[in-house]
Amino acid sequence: MIMTLTTTHISPDWPCQVKMPGSYDWERSAAKWLRELVPTRYASYPVLLRHPVLLARHAQLQVQQEIRVARTALQTARADLPRLGLPESVIEHTIKLYAAEVLQLQHIARSVRTVTEALADHSTAR
Template sequence: MTSLVTPPGWPAEVRPPDAPDWEATAAAWLLDLCPPEYRSYPALRRHVVVLARFAVLHVEASRQAVERGLSEARGGLRDVAPPDVVEAAVQTWHREGARLLGVRRAVGLVEEALRGRRFRARL
């Protein structure tokens, strides 16, 4: 019997590769990560590995937006918000950046599994 293995960072919402309906759970999770408009594209709904690639690029673009937000926050907000609000915005960018790092790892693992990679338990 083959055991179903997932690596650290695998999303809890997605069943392990080769579990019953695992690709359906992957597709649902990936669609939740992406803009709502992606649900209306038949190619993305029919080809989950293509959806995974779109999701990877979407998450990476979000990370770039966080980096830009961080680089512009203090200078761009100081004329419209008090210093404590500007610092709160900077901290929010940092938290979002950290969250997106985890999401990027998870979506990358799901994409790899959809492309055929299987994970093994390590001792």
């Protein structure tokens, strides 16, 4: 007997902390992951807990704001940090840190968008 192997295409942006859509308890895992991306006070609002797609929307906004902050920090570091009396080696390290943070946040933003789309598709399918 020949068995065929079937695979499901998993987006490279899908977060490993979130179960695949359609699997048992996947929405709960998505909500748990999303709560980690927003300030604690938002993560406890009942409407956001009851509607993960709203939580996802807020997480998108939160991550976009963090990207703006990290970009501003990166763009102004070379001018602002010397005035704080920091040595050049610390400034260079800080610039690399901000650049890496922007890349990481951009990846998180893509992951949040992917999860948001799955949550929205799931809520409209009900």
